[in-house]
Amino acid sequence: MDLTHTPEEVEFRARLRAWLAGVLPALPPPPPPEDWPGRRAYDLGWQRRLYDAGYGDVHWGASPTVRLIFLEETERAGAPYVGACFVGLLHAGPTIAAEGTETQRERWLPPILRGEEVWCQGFSEPDAGSDLAALRTRAHRDGDHYVVNGSKIWTSHAEVADWCELLVRTDPGAPRHRGISWLAMRMDAPGVTVRPLRTLAGSTEFAEVFLDDVRVPVAHRVGAENDGWRVTMVTLSFERGTAFAGEVVACRRVLRELAAEARRTGRWDDPALRRALGGLHAEFRALWRLTQWNVGEAERGGGVPGVTGSVLKLAYSHARQRLYDTAAEVLGAQALDLDRPWVLDRLSSLSYTIAAGTSQIQRNIVAERILGLPKGR
Amino acid sequence: MRDGVRELLARRFGPRELRDAVERPGHLDRGLWRELGAAGFFALRLPESEGGVGLGLPEAVLAFEEAGRALLPGPLVATHLAAGRVPGAAEGHAVVTGPLGGLVEWLGEADVVRGDTAGAVPLRSVDPLTPLHRLPAAGAPDLVAVLLTAAEQLGSAGRTCELAVQHARTREQFGRPVGAFQAVQHLCADMLVRTRTARAAVHAAAVTAGPADVHAARLLADEAAVRGARDCLQVHGGMGFTWEFEVHLHLKRAWIRTRRAGPATESEELMAAALLEKED
Numbered sequence: 001m002d003l004t005h006t007p008e009e010v011e012f013r014a015r016l017r018a019w020l021a022g023v024l025p026a027l028p029p030p031p032p033p034e035d036w037p038g039r040r041a042y043d044l045g046w047q048r049r050l051y052d053a054g055y056g057d058v059h060w061g062a063s064p065t066v067r068l069i070f071l072e073e074t075e076r077a078g079a080p081y082v083g084a085c086f087v088g089l090l091h092a093g094p095t096i097a098a099e100g101t102e103t104q105r106e107r108w109l110p111p112i113l114r115g116e117e118v119w120c121q122g123f124s125e126p127d128a129g130s131d132l133a134a135l136r137t138r139a140h141r142d143g144d145h146y147v148v149n150g151s152k153i154w155t156s157h158a159e160v161a162d163w164c165e166l167l168v169r170t171d172p173g174a175p176r177h178r179g180i181s182w183l184a185m186r187m188d189a190p191g192v193t194v195r196p197l198r199t200l201a202g203s204t205e206f207a208e209v210f211l212d213d214v215r216v217p218v219a220h221r222v223g224a225e226n227d228g229w230r231v232t233m234v235t236l237s238f239e240r241g242t243a244f245a246g247e248v249v250a251c252r253r254v255l256r257e258l259a260a261e262a263r264r265t266g267r268w269d270d271p272a273l274r275r276a277l278g279g280l281h282a283e284f285r286a287l288w289r290l291t292q293w294n295v296g297e298a299e300r301g302g303g304v305p306g307v308t309g310s311v312l313k314l315a316y317s318h319a320r321q322r323l324y325d326t327a328a329e330v331l332g333a334q335a336l337d338l339d340r341p342w343v344l345d346r347l348s349s350l351s352y353t354i355a356a357g358t359s360q361i362q363r364n365i366v367a368e369r370i371l372g373l374p375k376g377r
Numbered sequence: 378m379r380d381g382v383r384e385l386l387a388r389r390f391g392p393r394e395l396r397d398a399v400e401r402p403g404h405l406d407r408g409l410w411r412e413l414g415a416a417g418f419f420a421l422r423l424p425e426s427e428g429g430v431g432l433g434l435p436e437a438v439l440a441f442e443e444a445g446r447a448l449l450p451g452p453l454v455a456t457h458l459a460a461g462r463v464p465g466a467a468e469g470h471a472v473v474t475g476p477l478g479g480l481v482e483w484l485g486e487a488d489v490v491r492g493d494t495a496g497a498v499p500l501r502s503v504d505p506l507t508p509l510h511r512l513p514a515a516g517a518p519d520l521v522a523v524l525l526t527a528a529e530q531l532g533s534a535g536r537t538c539e540l541a542v543q544h545a546r547t548r549e550q551f552g553r554p555v556g557a558f559q560a561v562q563h564l565c566a567d568m569l570v571r572t573r574t575a576r577a578a579v580h581a582a583a584v585t586a587g588p589a590d591v592h593a594a595r596l597l598a599d600e601a602a603v604r605g606a607r608d609c610l611q612v613h614g615g616m617g618f619t620w621e622f623e624v625h626l627h628l629k630r631a632w633i634r635t636r637r638a639g640p641a642t643e644s645e646e647l648m649a650a651a652l653l654e655k656e657d
């Protein structure tokens with residue numbers, strides 16, 4: 001792993017840091033979790049500012065090192081999180097960049113970078129969660145369109161999304177993994193119905209999506225017909241391998257804040273708590289190194305992260321939960337107050353061992369695909 | 378006693394009532410409170426000569442275990458401890474609260490407050506079924522309160538274990554129930570082991586009422602309840618993360634109960650110090 005930086009990279013860091021110091025103080029506070037239109041506007045607005053300042057392309061155009069510097073500096077300065085732009089910037093966009101045609105890249109990528117369009121992910125179905133290849137949403141050809149019928153569940157940001165990366169079954173007769181296609185579907189197409197679902201944190205972060213004779217142009221298919229499982233693996237590699245990179249840096253910032261808070265309240269005098277924070281500090285430093293390594297590895301492997309993404313995803317999900325459990329130790333009885341910082345984050349951390357593939361599934365992947373152990377099912 | 382409470386709660390605080398309670402935060406069902414009183418829930422340990430049921434801690438622990446299973450809301454421990462001391466408490470006519478571990482539950486809804494709640498500040502409670510105020514300082518925990526809280530935690534742990542096993546049996550992925558996968562089996566097995574171990578500790582503490590037994594019960598029951606709820610959530614996948622499914626209510630309540638006896642470190646310190654004492 002190369003930890004040295006070229007003069008251009010050093011210059012990029014300094015320029016970005018100065019820019020952030022200039023714009024962040026004037027930024028309004030983020031809208032509350034229930035205010036979805038507000039959140040959409042806020043998240044897109046921030047992406048637009050990045051774009052206008054020349055930082056729009058860091059996710060795909062720039063070198064991995066520049067992308068990592070970008071993540072370090074934005075997190076360190078406390079810049080807004082990608083939020084509603086998550087799917088577009090971090091896995092739908094990268095999938096289109098890697099697998100889409102020239103026309104598709106030109107159509108979909110610039111609006112993501114300019115903060116104009118929100119994407120969501122329509123993979124999971126009521127009967128196809130861990131067993132994603134069991135998905136049953138059907139698409140049959142009608143001229144130059146697919147007609148789609150079925151339903152999706154747990155679709156994050158569906159309420160405010162313009163586009164959905166949608167997995168459909170195009171050949172019900174083929175073996176499960178060979179009859180799937182990856183489509184880009186407009187969320188305002190006739191026949192799309194979104195029913196928001198409330199999470200245990202109280203807000204409606206995800207939704208059920210019902211698809212009733214929805215027409216999707218064949219030109220909106222990414223990858224070949226019935227080759228969607230391969231494209232899906234590309235999407236999941238980005239989702240597990242690199243999409244969390246910014247959050248890993250953010251966790252390091254949270255750790256510093258926790259230490260400062262513990263010092264302020266006297267909780268720092270508890271040696272067990274201090275050591276827990278120290279242990280987490282070691283872990284998150286290592287996770288950041290692992291992230292850097294994954295991003296570099298992805299670049300060498302033609303842009304797509306490998307199966308080692310599951311290692312990061314697994315370690316990070318559990319570390320994040322321990323981080324917020326430790327935050328509760330710092331807060332004491334105030335950890336029961338939703339108005340305190342970190343309390344909602346603690347609740348949402350509970351989803352990390354489920355979303356993007358459960359920890360049990362990640363362990364199966366590590367055991368079978370990395371270690372080569374026999375398949376257990 | 379236990380069957381009586383279980384039957385009463387099944388009839389009066391089932392899934393529908395639970396959902397209604399969640400949608401009306403801060404509201405306590407007084408009718409149910411009186412029925413609990415009539416069933417002897419609060420007067421359980423009061424001598425018959427004083428109009429009580431005349432039973433002891435072992436029976437009280439069973440009743441509180443049922444309350445924990447059902448997620449029964451209200452200042453149950455404080456009202457139980459007030460029976461015979463505050464008029465109306467034993468009968469379920471009065472709702473009584475008081476400080477527990479630097480917090481007061483249901484302060485706005487209580488008829489009587491026992492103990493010093495000066496400087497109480499309301500907070501936005503993580504648990505929709507438990508309104509909370511925070512106090513400037515925490516007093517020493519009452520041993521019976523610690524034990525009854527452990528009993529509630531135990532009931533919650535038993536319930537989340539059952540829910541997880543039910544789901545593991547019925548939810549199919551990859552053409553079989555997810556409970557056929559060892560990863561899921563082991564989560565469920567560990568839930569049972571923690572619950573059984575905690576139950577042994579809680580029931581023993583109910584007999585001896587000694588500080589070491591009570592604090593041991595507290596530590597094990599807290600662990601069984603919190604980890605049980607988390608593992609139950611994990612076994613349910615996406616559904617476990619929803620507002621509609623009850624597991625989050627178990628987790629949030631369990632978090633609150635872990636604070637009632639003060640920080641867990643104090644119980645651990647007490648257990649450590651007991652190692653240096655003469656063996657009992």
Ligand SMILES: Cc1cc2nc3c(=O)[nH]c(=O)nc-3n(C[C@H](O)[C@H](O)[C@H](O)COP(=O)(O)OP(=O)(O)OC[C@H]3O[C@@H](n4cnc5c(N)ncnc54)[C@H](O)[C@@H]3O)c2cc1C
Pocket residue numbers: 120121122123124125126128129130131153154155156157205206351354355356357358359360361364377548550551555558559560561611612613614615616618
């Ligand atoms: C907050 C959140 C956001 C989400 N956002 C999206 C989204 O935007 N788009 C989208 O498509 N999906 C999304 N998901 C869905 C997520 O990908 C699924 O919940 C996840 O894949 C698990 O599927 P499931 O919920 O059906 O659980 P199940 O697959 O039913 O799993 C139940 C339990 O069985 C275990 N299990 C299943 N199979 C095995 C096995 N072979 N070996 C061992 N254990 C096994 C699981 O680990 C789990 O503990 C989101 C989920 C959450 C919680």
